[in-house]
Amino acid sequence: MRITTRLAHSHSSVNTSEQKAQNQIKTPEDSIQYVLLPSNARKRYKKLLASQPSLEEESENSGYNKFVDGKDKSLGIIVSGIAYNYLLENFDGGEIPFPFIKISQYPLPKKMIEKLCDECNEIMVIEEGYPLIEESISGLLGRGIKVRGRFDGSIPRDGELNPNIVAQALGLETLQSNPVSDIIVGRPPSLCDGCPHADTFRAINEAMAEHSKGRNFSDIGCYTLGALPPYQSINSCVDMGASITMAKGAADAGLLPSISVIGDSTFTHSGITGLLDAVNDKSPITIFILDNYTTAMTGGQFSPANGRIEEICKGVGVEAEHIRIIEPLKKNHNDNVRIIKEEVAYNGVSVIIPRRECVVTLTQKSKEKKKAKQ
Ligand SMILES: Cc1ncc(C[n+]2csc(CCOP(=O)(O)OP(=O)(O)O)c2C)c(N)n1
Structure with a gap:
């Protein structure tokens, strides 16, 4: 499937035909088919090449490809x-x-x-x-x-x-005569009103104000919007899980301090191995694991990190006294800035967990509660 922007942003109802019975589960006849050893890969590549003519033939006669005369x-x-x-x-x-x-x-x-x-x-x-x-x-x-x-x-x-x-x-x-883009004023996406990430970015920005910009390596999630005004706090989002490893690389290369911002769900998806690497090398970085109890950006799914981020960090080897929990709220701003400054000054791996529920899931839950009462 060749996914393009419009296709990825479209949705519609589809008429399904009768469903075929599920395929029987069977293991491959060639038991090393999926073993990518060079000796096997060479054989498999020959097979792949040999299958091309039949694939071309199929494409030539496919109902999905059509020649229309004019x-x-x-x-x-x-x-x-x-x-x-x-x-x-x-x-x-x-x-x-x-x-x-x-x-x-x-x-x-x-x-x-x-x-x-x-x-x-x-x-x-x-x-x-x-x-x-x-x-x-x-x-x-x-x-x-x-x-x-x-x-x-x-x-x-x-x-x-x-x-x-x-x-x-x-x-x-x-x-x-007027494409829609000429008529409508662009509205860049922004964090929701009351989003915990907003308070976290305000605290990080203040704590890091004495250092030059470009030190905050981040990841993909709602918090990636921290790259945009008014926060302009993060400086990278490359692929899921790249934040910790990039901050480690920067710190190892001498960019001190280097910090990293990653969501709770992204942390369990592909951040833990980077953290382990940083602990092994005693890299001086501060990692913010933003715990909003959910996978907010993709619609509020369960986050596998729920309730055990500290345990995971300890298990990986982060020192208990350098795992700090903060509550990202305006009233805690000064305390949060102080804690961040302390950990950024620490010459080793520290983890700060800003913890407060996503406002969207919170609102959903209170609506559901009200409904249940009625
Ligand atoms: C490899 C990969 N898989 C899935 C996604 C889709 N995706 C985008 S953000 C995200 C997780 C966001 O959750 P979290 O890190 O908890 O941050 P939040 O949005 O809650 O702030 C996922 C799964 C992706 N971008 N890349």
């Missing part, structure tokens, strides 16, 4: 994903004058593409994201036909597509 052979279009809908919109659901191929199954159907090239003067590729099809067909064709798309500037090299961009690329009149 009268105007000055241009042949190759279109995939949501770009197909944008193309249709420009012709109001009516006939498209150019021959086109809609691609929904890979590998690319080479014969279909060759037929299009034989019939048309030039080719236009319309696809979301990186111009993958456009790039591969030049190698696939090995001939001089002009291919237009994101590489030659017919379509912008970056950014999402929309029906207007497709219209402009095809030299058609645009559908909307």
Whole structure:
């Protein structure tokens, strides 16, 4: 599945067909099929290569890939994903004058593409994201036909597509004179009113004010919004679990102090190994594990860290006196700043756990309680 931004942000009802019975569980006939030893990998790669012709054949005859003829052979279009809908919109659901191929199954159907090239003067590729099809067909064709798309500037090299961009690329009149983005003022996301992370960032910022910026390595969760105004507190979010290891790397390289901010759920997902590494090397870092009792960003699921963050940290080897709990609330601000300063000054691994429930789950719970009483 080639996931693009619009696809990832869309939702709709789907009609399901009758469900097939669940496959029987069976173990692989080749018992070392999944053992990635070099000797095995070489064999498996040969198999993979040998399976290509049948995959190509399947793609060529797949109901998901289709060649649709058109009268105007000055241009042949190759279109995939949501770009197909944008193309249709420009012709109001009516006939498209150019021959086109809609691609929904890979590998690319080479014969279909060759037929299009034989019939048309030039080719236009319309696809979301990186111009993958456009790039591969030049190698696939090995001939001089002009291919237009994101590489030659017919379509912008970056950014999402929309029906207007497709219209402009095809030299058609645009559908909307004012794209929505021209009318609506952008509203960057922000932390909720009353979010515990906000109080934590205010305390961290004050405690770290005497040091230059760029020392706060963070992670992915609601708290990543701490990168934006008004907090501008964190300086990195690379992948889930990277915060602790990056702070460790920075501290080991001499950036002192270096701190790290990670959510309770992300900590159990992939932060614990980094913490163990920091403890083993006695790296001088301060790690904030933001405990809001939930996995807030993805909708408030159970957090596997619930009720045992301190025990995990102790188990990994963090010294008990350097595991500090703070309650991120305005009334505690000065105490919290003091505690953070103390731990940042400590020459070893310290963990600070700002603990207060997420306001969204708290509100949900109190609504449910009220309902139950009625
Ligand atoms: C590898 C990976 N898996 C899943 C996700 C989806 N995801 C985004 S944030 C997040 C967890 C956030 O929970 P937490 O760390 O507790 O922070 P909070 O949002 O509660 O502040 C997850 C699972 C992801 N970004 N990357």
